[in-house]
Amino acid sequence: MNEIVDDGGTASPARAAIGDRVREKLNRNPLVSRIDSPHLEIYGRQDFLGAEECAVMRAIIDAGAQPSTLFTGRENADYRTSHSCNLDREDPLVHAISARICAMTGLEPDHGETLQGQRYTQGQEYKVHCDYFPVNASYWPDMRKTGGQRNWTAMIYLSPVEGGGETHFPRCEFMVPPIEGMILIWNNLKPDGAPNPYSLHAARPVAQGTKYVVTKWFRERPWVR
Numbered sequence: 001m002n003e004i005v006d007d008g009g010t011a012s013p014a015r016a017a018i019g020d021r022v023r024e025k026l027n028r029n030p031l032v033s034r035i036d037s038p039h040l041e042i043y044g045r046q047d048f049l050g051a052e053e054c055a056v057m058r059a060i061i062d063a064g065a066q067p068s069t070l071f072t073g074r075e076n077a078d079y080r081t082s083h084s085c086n087l088d089r090e091d092p093l094v095h096a097i098s099a100r101i102c103a104m105t106g107l108e109p110d111h112g113e114t115l116q117g118q119r120y121t122q123g124q125e126y127k128v129h130c131d132y133f134p135v136n137a138s139y140w141p142d143m144r145k146t147g148g149q150r151n152w153t154a155m156i157y158l159s160p161v162e163g164g165g166e167t168h169f170p171r172c173e174f175m176v177p178p179i180e181g182m183i184l185i186w187n188n189l190k191p192d193g194a195p196n197p198y199s200l201h202a203a204r205p206v207a208q209g210t211k212y213v214v215t216k217w218f219r220e221r222p223w224v225r
């Protein structure tokens, strides 16, 4: 077996090549809009899922919701207060959504982690964090062996939210309000494949209503479950 060099925190031609491919594909898609932000590659597309599909996914999340955990393994008292649901890869709708995300982005299905559902009720949030793995984190050696660095995140809003619940990119000074059925896709890495600190983001507290999302994180290599 080839020993993989630990380049998780630096520029990487292999990760840069994935970024190039996805960017070119998204730029060619007339249904997808680039959000204008000089330091972050981020795209949106409305009506990625229909109202019925969103309703089915909300019911699945309600049935399987558990308090969210962080990578450190502990439940977190105030950092990520939402409920999460590890979705069943074999579920026909979960499978179809994952396949549609891969078709739109050109990302490889086997590089994608299992779609994860989230539900935020009033006051719940996910404070500012990065989706890429900091290479000084205790869990990085394991992540490196199980698919390596995360590159793109795809997230779909499954409900309108009466107040709050925006996805905030504080270093880029913008936030995206939840719109049911809309997908947001961003590159957590810079074009050279190094982690991009401008990709830091948060789910702002829900002020009124309930927010549901599904998130899919992609790895640079096939994901080992």
Ligand SMILES: O=C(O)CCC(=O)C(=O)O
Pocket (backbone or CB within 6 Å): 118, 126, 131, 155, 165, 166, 167, 168, 201, 202, 203, 204, 213, 215
């Ligand atoms: O719910 C959101 O708006 C953001 C979720 C998020 O950052 C994540 O799941 O990694």
Ligand SMILES: [Fe+2]
Pocket (backbone or CB within 6 Å): 129, 130, 131, 201
């Ligand atoms: Fe995130």
